[in-house]
Amino acid sequence: MIKTKLSWIAQQTNGRLEGQDCDVSNISTDTRTLQHGDIYLALVGDNYNGHAFVQNAKNAGAIAVIASERINTDLPVVYVKDTKLALGELGAAVKREVNPKTIAITGSSGKTTVKEMTAAILSRRGNVLATQGNFNNDIGVPLTLLRLEPHHDFAVMELGANHLGEIAYTTNLVKPDVATIVNAAASHLEGFGSLLGVARAKSEIFKGLDEHGVAILNVDSQFANFWKGKLRYNNVLTFSPDQQNEADFTAQEITIGLNGCAEFELLCPQGQVSIQLNIPGIHNVGNALVAAALALQVGATLDDVRDGLLNMAQVKGRLNVKMLTSQVRLLDDTYNANVASVSAAIDTLASFSGKRVLILGDMAELGEKARFYHEQVGQYALDKGIDTIITLGVLSQCASAVFGPNGYHFSDIDSLIDNLENTLSFEQRDISILVKGSRSSRMERVVTAIEESPVGKLDRRRERIAC
Numbered sequence: 001m002i003k004t005k006l007s008w009i010a011q012q013t014n015g016r017l018e019g020q021d022c023d024v025s026n027i028s029t030d031t032r033t034l035q036h037g038d039i040y041l042a043l044v045g046d047n048y049n050g051h052a053f054v055q056n057a058k059n060a061g062a063i064a065v066i067a068s069e070r071i072n073t074d075l076p077v078v079y080v081k082d083t084k085l086a087l088g089e090l091g092a093a094v095k096r097e098v099n100p101k102t103i104a105i106t107g108s109s110g111k112t113t114v115k116e117m118t119a120a121i122l123s124r125r126g127n128v129l130a131t132q133g134n135f136n137n138d139i140g141v142p143l144t145l146l147r148l149e150p151h152h153d154f155a156v157m158e159l160g161a162n163h164l165g166e167i168a169y170t171t172n173l174v175k176p177d178v179a180t181i182v183n184a185a186a187s188h189l190e191g192f193g194s195l196l197g198v199a200r201a202k203s204e205i206f207k208g209l210d211e212h213g214v215a216i217l218n219v220d221s222q223f224a225n226f227w228k229g230k231l232r233y234n235n236v237l238t239f240s241p242d243q244q245n246e247a248d249f250t251a252q253e254i255t256i257g258l259n260g261c262a263e264f265e266l267l268c269p270q271g272q273v274s275i276q277l278n279i280p281g282i283h284n285v286g287n288a289l290v291a292a293a294l295a296l297q298v299g300a301t302l303d304d305v306r307d308g309l310l311n312m313a314q315v316k317g318r319l320n321v322k323m324l325t326s327q328v329r330l331l332d333d334t335y336n337a338n339v340a341s342v343s344a345a346i347d348t349l350a351s352f353s354g355k356r357v358l359i360l361g362d363m364a365e366l367g368e369k370a371r372f373y374h375e376q377v378g379q380y381a382l383d384k385g386i387d388t389i390i391t392l393g394v395l396s397q398c399a400s401a402v403f404g405p406n407g408y409h410f411s412d413i414d415s416l417i418d419n420l421e422n423t424l425s426f427e428q429r430d431i432s433i434l435v436k437g438s439r440s441s442r443m444e445r446v447v448t449a450i451e452e453s454p455v456g457k458l459d460r461r462r463e464r465i466a467c
Contacts, residue, residue, distance in 0.1 A: 107182025354430025361437020
């Protein structure tokens with residue numbers, strides 16, 4: 001965070017300072033991670049009230065407090081009307097002070113990969129601040145903005161949401177120079193109500209663009225025209241891996257290597273460049289195109305795009321391909337799941353030779369059509385030639401039921417793990433195993449179980465092919 005004063009915080013939040021002014025170098029909302037010298041901001045939620053932990057904050061080394069309720073403390077206090085809104089105001093104020101070139105990214109799936117790709121490209125040009133983990137909501141976005149420091153040249157912000165209005169709020173804080181919607185698919189339907197509701201929520205990202213801002217549109221999406229109609233200005237570029245769609249950023253001569261990673265020629269208004277990805281999946285061609293489009297708008301070159309994508313670091317739980325032996329591949333894609341991301345992962349699994357096994361946990365927050373969507377991915381796996389599907393949970397049973405005789409279901413993870421070795425038939429050579437599910441399914445436990453199984457212990461070196 002930038003170095004400032006407590007009185008500056010009061011000014012930015014229309015707050016009232018009671019007590020002595022002091023220097024500010026960091027703001028914390030969690031007393032468990034608060035460091036000595038931090039300012040403690042007391043958030044209030046449905047099931048918690050940060051004002052109850054002011055003494056804990058002081059004991060941990062807090063030197064002042066931002067509060068919306070009267071508190072009993074001898075620390076300096078900035079009283080504000082709403083601490084959550086104050087957090088957003090402070091994040092926006094820090095962003096204005098640092099003034100980096102800023103990119104905002106949203107989508108139902110792929111947005112984290114696009115964020116990491118874009119940050120990798122821009123790191124060739126300067127210092128980049130990028131969203132960490134799942135800090136992409138109305139609390140995480142301002143906390144990310146508060147991490148900006150004077151040396152940052154770029155900010156790459158991931159914006160997520162589970163209800164209408166959330167992205168409108170966060171994009172107004174971020175004020176991006178360039179923004180994109182990677183896609184819109186069945187995800188968080190309990191909060192959005194329908195797929196159109198998802199598309200409408202994602203379109204809020206363009207509200208933060210001014211007349212100089214650039215929107216990057218996915219012309220393959222059924223909502224492309226809907227999103228274009230939401231734009232107040234006409235600075236629009238398009239992307240599609242399909243050349244027939246006549247997008248500004250497209251790909252030709254796409255090939256998939258034995259490790260599942262793509263190579264292709266990127267064509268765009270700036271020229272043409274050969275791209276080699278080190279993360280698997282044909283769907284990542286599209287992700288690379290939008291990342292290139294975003295980065296090029298804020299000063300990157302085609303060489304930066306090529307080198308950044310080639311050297312991009314892996315993202316844990318995002319389609320990591322691990323070679324347990326020379327013949328057994330484990331595809332760890334356990335970070336989260338919705339219909340689009342599961343289908344893309346199935347495409348990657350289908351690209352490998354030998355036996356292909358999908359281990360699928362429940363996809364969460366799909367609303368009243370949840371069973372239909374699970375049946376849909378089960379049928380998709382069958383149509384793609386996947387050999388076996390193993391499901392875990394309640395809703396995922398619909399996927400294994402549709403799949404047929406080679407579909408197996410377990411209601412609890414312990415039973416699945418106990419039967420894993422017999423179900424997978426590890427003695428067969430050349431086998432690829434994809435593990436996928438929403439966070440609530442805790443599918444990373446299945447990955448650990450496979451790694452600790454006899455086949456996983458055959459080769460402790462476990463060469464990691466990709467992220």
